[in-house]
Amino acid sequence: MERTKLARITSIWIIVILVLFILSIVFGILMRLSQGKVISQSPVSFYSLMTTHGLTMIGIWFVAGMAGVNYLMQRYVFAPVKSNIFALLLTIIGVVLLWVTTFVGNFHTGWTFLYPLPFKIAWAQWATPLFLVSLVILGVGWLVWSVSMLIAILKKYPITRALAWQHFERNPSFETPPFILITVITLIGVITCLLAAVLLLGLFFAEYFSSGTFVNDPLLMKNLTYFFGHTIANEMLYLGLATLYELLPEVSGRPKWKTSWYVALAWNCTLVFILTAFFHHMYMDFVQPEGFQIVGQLASYLASLPAVAVTVFSTLTLIYRNPIRWSLTNTLYFMGVAGWVIGGLGAVIDATIVNNFVLHNTLWVPAHFHTYNAMGNVLFSLAFFNWAANGFTGSTESSKANRLKIALLLIGGTGFLLMFYLGGAYSIPRRFNIYPGEFSLAAPFAWIAAIFATVYLVAILIFFWNISRKCLKLLTYS
Amino acid sequence: MGDKQGSILILFLLLAAVVTAVFIYVYVSSTTKSSQEESAKSFSNAQRFWFFLLLIVTLSVFATVTIPKSPYYLFEEESPSKVVFVAARQFYWTLSYKAIDSESPGIGEAIELQSGEVIEFRVTSLDVNHGFAIYDESNNLVAQTQAMPGYVNRLRWKFEKPGAYKVLCLEYCGIAHAVMRASFTVR
């Protein structure tokens, strides 16, 4: 049994993340039930729930990716432990404080907390500063963690090798493991977006403490908000992919993937594209210079190229007509890639400005990002959790149980997401606690989605039961 | 469902179905007995390159076709026949033919427009971000722009279909976000 400190911390992360995931799904189901007119919620309750759901989900799947990468990193470098624990503590504190602001203080700006909404106080006075403070706590923990992981890698690999630049030479003298390449690229992106959050929060605090003498530019704040928000949501997906690159071939009984010049090129380009794609959140802000809008569309399109041409193609060719040792882990990875591609289709469609004109802020938006997550990144992380938990205890579960989990995820996930896509096509607005009567399909879509989400939740509960038992076994083993 | 939205949905579902089919096919190919008997399939870089090329051509076509049709410069050659000023605030839309005083926005006036004419909406917000979204009688989203405090966004649109149009808020702005609406008619 794996008993290292890192294994123990990772198992704590897994349990915490799964518990928060289950609770967040319940919040989401409550929201859809409310929109479906099955239950009745006050607007304040709904929107506080919505704020909690969004922030918690982004937070947990980000730390899930980080924890996975931190754990696997020990195969290559001396993986940091202290900063991991530090991040765990600050994450728990940050999330608790966040929940206090929303559930006790009724803070309800939505997870994007778009300036100047946090200052139009329709909740407890203390909720706004506490909210900002909780984000600072999360940010500090995560920044320290990501920098320390980067340092761990750069201690062993020079930057140019970490970025696999030697692969552009004819005969590279050294092969950068794909895991290291992807991790470094992603950590650079993570640090960048966390610094954007630092600036954003700094500007918020400056205005908060200035009593009106310092007023921010809403356009700048919006740009910073989406620079942080979009980028972190994408980087967390790449953290999941880093674990996929490392584990999928191994678990499937196939030879390890190697970095080549096009893998190096793809991932280096991804860094640039991911940091400039966030402009696609501002298409309907006509005040943005047209150049930025076009950069947004082009970067969003270009970001799909390395993803599909390298990762997806490699995944498909790894599997195609090859004898694969199918288990829950690689099945989840494989499904996750499919989900990621489909979410990407929805995303590229919405990232086309002419489409965004009629899709922006309709249900199409949550459709695509829930696809990326619920049927993409979440599956990557669940795959890692499953693999890690089995590794901790040296056990697996029956294929029948696995088939049940997969089926529930597929059915629940597909149905839940389809309702969002249909909603978007019917121009149903997002973030409405109650749908206007003339959108006759909106409420049915919502409660049907709640049913499917419940099916998905059952799968997650089974995962939780299986995985957390193994994690607890590790933690209690003395 | 609007025509545009309908085609988008069909395109998406079709592509999603194709992707699903490909993944299922690949999965099945790895589980059938024959795969274990044959030698493992490997793919050359050439095949990856062709796949990449197909992708880049498709995306380039989409980019080239769609970017020039972006809504920022709609009807820029034409002179609008009317300007409608829009000021959003929590949780009320003020629509007026006259510029709106931020100190005393008032309740605006009834707006009646002519079909086939270019209208210019000058949209701003008096407090937080809102989303000015125009829906037609079939509840399809027709056009939108953001209402940002401190800025005026100019949206030009030509209404071909007469009827009653409504304005919904499409940027979350607080508890009454879902009930914030306005309307106007097009003759």
Place this chain on the structure above:
Amino acid sequence: MLKATYIFLTILLAWVSELYAQPPAYNYNLEEETNIYKHVADIKVITEERNVHLSEIYSERPVILVLVFTRCTGVCNPLLMRLKENFAFINSRSEFTILVLSFDPRDSLEDMQSMAKRFTLEEDPQWRFAISREMDELNQSIGFNPVWDSRRKQFDHAALLVGVNKNGFITKKLIGLRNQEALTAMIREINDVFIPSYPLPNNKQFFSCFNYDPATGKNSPGWGLLILSLPSMLTLLLVLVIGNIYSHKHPRS
């Protein structure tokens, strides 16, 4: 590695120093947003050369109408002086006519020509000084309401500029003594150049993403843009510094 860091810092500093830009002072008067896209009344105008319809002037080139009267002891002279100064400095490739019209029935063409001489604009082909007997019609179409003060024998009126495009539509109005930025915005509007957004004035905004320069129609980077680029720059710097610190640990290949 150290060299790369220094070069990077130098480039960063050079770029930062270029970024400083003054936000344009864009004053905003609600009355300016009336009569927009309305058709200006096609009145008969009496100029030095001949009597001509307004449409003959604007169909040739877009027009900026300036409403004054020669016996004005108020804003008219400062307005014309300001306009003359600003238009001299505005480097606009577009052609337009500045038509100075009197709304005072007492003013004759000779009065207007004297006015032109006072401003040494009598030879300038871009400036035309004129009167009309149909000012009521024009005033109504442009939303101009001069009020006669019988005690002071003066008109109380706004310092109004009306921009008319080549089709006779009012595309912009400016009220008060305006600077170059506002005037160049007007020139763009009368030339039917569409800018999809404009800022409202807010003295308290410290960091704008962009400062819109109506002269070029482009947005020049403001301090806000620097802030937006900072995360990437700082991360790059951080990576270089960390790489630098640990570079001695790596065996030379």
